[in-house]
Amino acid sequence: xxxxxxxxxxxxxxxxxxxxxxxxxxxxxxxxxxxxxxxxxxxxxxxxxxxxxxxxxxxxxxxxxxxxxxxxxxxxxxxxxxxxxxxxxxxxxxxxxxxxxxxxxxxxxxxxxxxxxxxxxxxxxxxxxxxxxxxxxxxxxxxxxxxxxxxxxxxxxxxxxxxxxxxxxxxxxxxxxxxxxxxxxxxxxxxxxxxx
Amino acid sequence: xxxxxxxxxxxxxxxxxxxxxxxxxxxxxxxxxxxxxxxxxxxxxxxxxxxxxxxxxxxxxxxxxxxxxxxxxxxxxxxxxxxxxxxxxxxxxxxxxxxxxxxxxxxxxxxxxxxxxxxxxxxxxxxxxxxxxxxxxxxxxxxxxxxxxxxxxxxxxxxxxxxxxxxxxxxxxxxxxxxxxxxxxxxxxxxxxxxxxxxxxxxxxxxxxxxxxxxxxxxxxxxxxxxxxxxxxxxxxxxxxxxxxxxxxxxxxxxxxxxxxxxxxxxxxxxxxxxxxxx
Numbered sequence: 001x002x003x004x005x006x007x008x009x010x011x012x013x014x015x016x017x018x019x020x021x022x023x024x025x026x027x028x029x030x031x032x033x034x035x036x037x038x039x040x041x042x043x044x045x046x047x048x049x050x051x052x053x054x055x056x057x058x059x060x061x062x063x064x065x066x067x068x069x070x071x072x073x074x075x076x077x078x079x080x081x082x083x084x085x086x087x088x089x090x091x092x093x094x095x096x097x098x099x100x101x102x103x104x105x106x107x108x109x110x111x112x113x114x115x116x117x118x119x120x121x122x123x124x125x126x127x128x129x130x131x132x133x134x135x136x137x138x139x140x141x142x143x144x145x146x147x148x149x150x151x152x153x154x155x156x157x158x159x160x161x162x163x164x165x166x167x168x169x170x171x172x173x174x175x176x177x178x179x180x181x182x183x184x185x186x187x188x189x190x191x192x193x194x195x196x
Numbered sequence: 197x198x199x200x201x202x203x204x205x206x207x208x209x210x211x212x213x214x215x216x217x218x219x220x221x222x223x224x225x226x227x228x229x230x231x232x233x234x235x236x237x238x239x240x241x242x243x244x245x246x247x248x249x250x251x252x253x254x255x256x257x258x259x260x261x262x263x264x265x266x267x268x269x270x271x272x273x274x275x276x277x278x279x280x281x282x283x284x285x286x287x288x289x290x291x292x293x294x295x296x297x298x299x300x301x302x303x304x305x306x307x308x309x310x311x312x313x314x315x316x317x318x319x320x321x322x323x324x325x326x327x328x329x330x331x332x333x334x335x336x337x338x339x340x341x342x343x344x345x346x347x348x349x350x351x352x353x354x355x356x357x358x359x360x361x362x363x364x365x366x367x368x369x370x371x372x373x374x375x376x377x378x379x380x381x382x383x384x385x386x387x388x389x390x391x392x393x394x395x396x397x398x399x400x401x402x403x404x405x406x407x408x409x410x411x412x413x414x415x416x417x418x419x420x421x422x423x424x425x426x427x428x429x430x431x432x433x434x435x436x437x438x439x440x441x442x443x444x445x446x447x448x449x450x451x452x453x454x455x456x457x458x459x460x461x462x463x464x465x466x467x468x469x470x471x472x473x474x475x
Contacts, residue, residue: 054442055422083332085352085383087372094374094381102372120325128353129325154445155382155401157332 038194039175041073043161045185048145049152058149062162063142065177072168073143073177075113075136081159084119084131089155090147091116091134101127109147113140138165166194197407197416199457201439203469205239213465215253215265215289216450216458224450224458225262226467227251232264232273237452239469247271253300253448255290263290263297270299278314291340293361298346300336305329307338307348309361320363321348332384333400335446339391347391351384356395356408369395369412377406378414392451398459400445405459405470418457418470439468 043049047059062073087094087103091114096106107114115135123129136147143162151160164186178186208226215227223242224235230250234243253265262273265287269279278284285303292298296317297310305328307320321329329336330352338348345366346359355370370386373379380386386397386406394415395408403421408414421440440447441463448460455472 052443083352083383085332086330087354087383089383096374098371098373098379104372104374123325128330128355131326131330154403154443 036191037171037188038164038166038191039169039171039178039186040164040189040194041162042185042187043158045183045187046145046148046162047183047185048148049158049161050183051153051158053152056149058144058146059182060144060146061180061182062177063144065180066143067172067176068168068170071143072164072170073162074138074141074165074168075143075145075147075160076163077134077136078159078161079133081157082134083157083159084133086128086130086132088116088132088134088151090114090151090160094150108150109141110144111140111142113137113142114147134160136160198473199407199416199418199436199470200473201419201436201468202456202471203239204466205235205469206464206466208233208241209465211465212250213460213462213467214446214448215251216448216460216467217254217256217290218450218452218458219256219260220258222453222456224452224467225254225256226460227254227264228465232262235467237456245273248277253287253289255292257292257297265290265299270297278310280316283308283316286334288335289337289339291338291346293340293344293346296361298338298340298361300338300348302331302334302336305331305336307336307346307359309363318363320346320359320361321350321357321365323363323365330384333387333446335387337388337448339389341391347389347395349386349389349397351380351387354380354385356386356389356397369408369410377404377417387446388449390449390451390457392455394451396449396451396457398447398449400447403440403442403444403447405447405449405457407457416472419459419468440464 063071092104093106093108094104096104099105117133119131119133148160175186209228213228217225226233230247247264249266251264255263264271267286268281269277271277285301287299288302289300299308306322309317329350348357350357354372355368357368358366371379374381382401385399388398390396398405405418407416419436419439421442440461444463450458457470459468
């Protein structure tokens with residue numbers, strides 16, 4: 001009698017676990033179908049933005065692996081963190097020759113997707129006497145991550161990060177970028193987490 | 197001209213090591229955590245005491261008084277602290293002229309000049325279109341030379357600017373260059389400065405310490421983190437070994453006796469001492 005009871009209990013537990021897993025999976029699918037589960041780049045994991053990585057090349061898997069044309073990932077400048085520098089290492093190729101203005105002669109972005117605008121009136125005698133705003137043209141940006149790597153501390157302030165744009169992302173069940181990302185930086189988040 | 201590393205003082209701070217200063221006897225004062233620690237030339241700890249708030253900077257006056265920069269105040273040992281959250285947002289450097297005390301307020305992005313009793317006199321570095329120094333790194337650093345002139349790092353402009361105590365901009369050294377070691381690279385360098393018979397600076401990304409004459413000519417790359425900091429060209433063959441953690445920034449620097457230079461590695465929480473090599 002006690003053996004049967006134990007077997008019954010075990011069976012019930014297993015059936016319960018399976019049902020719970022199916023229920024969880026179904027709930028996940030329902031939430032995903034309703035756009036409540038989203039893919040997002042974890043900046044603390046992304047090789048282009050995670051601190052402590054030095055001497056690495058920019059990772060462009062978000063550009064090459066995304067199934068969306070031009071990629072659903074974009075570089076985003078968080079203005080509250082931006083230093084508004086005169087010479088921004090994410091905008092300029094800082095190792096290019098210095099021009100007559102005392103600035104690097106080349107831009108960093110291969111698609112010229114970053115715009116540099118002076119804030120206020122430029123001091124004509126000393127252009128360094130200014131703050132500059134850096135805007136990312138998302139129609140051009142393909143999320144290659146080059147600017148993100150150069151904006152990272154300690155070279156920059158880490159204001160530019162990669163983000164999945166939800167109006168572009170088709171929300172694949174198995175994100176092609178996440179399949180290849182060596183740092184597991186593409187994460188599925190609830191809407192609340194993604195926007196938080 | 198070359199320098200060699202002669203000493204490392206490590207293991208003395210737990211979470212932060214921010215400011216350095218030397219006195220006339222050559223003692224080294226280090227500000228970090230919520231402590232001041234004093235070392236002799238051999239690197240031995242001679243004294244230590246706690247500060248009321250986390251210490252961001254330290255300086256020693258001619259009379260031996262120790263001024264410690266903190267958030268909202270300057271603590272004086274032994275004396276009454278100067279509390280003024282509006283003018284002393286975060287004091288990341290302190291210096292002295294003959295009749296005044298200078299405090300770098302990194303929140304206000306200017307240097308505040310006070311009388312010896314703490315009466316505010318004037319700002320230095322505020323009279324420009326950006327209303328202060330360009331310090332994306334959050335640290336404003338300066339040093340005072342033997343003539344009483346103020347040499348302030350303005351990293352956003354890639355310069356060390358020279359001011360009178362009254363706040364008049366007298367000139368500057370430095371320029372941007374991402375290749376030539378004589379220039380300052382990145383978005384915002386140099387971050388820190390010290391002065392004796394030379395101008396010493398530190399930079400971040402790539403981290404290095406350098407010495408200049410007062411005309412802005414590079415005398416030496418004292419130390420680096422990467423060999424790439426000394427590219428082929430001006431200093432090929434004379435580049436020092438890599439000693440700094442590559443992720444350091446805001447490395448405080450102080451000039452000691454007989455050409456010795458102290459530099460903080462803010463990641464390793466260590467003080468590195470360098471001396472010029474006799475040619």
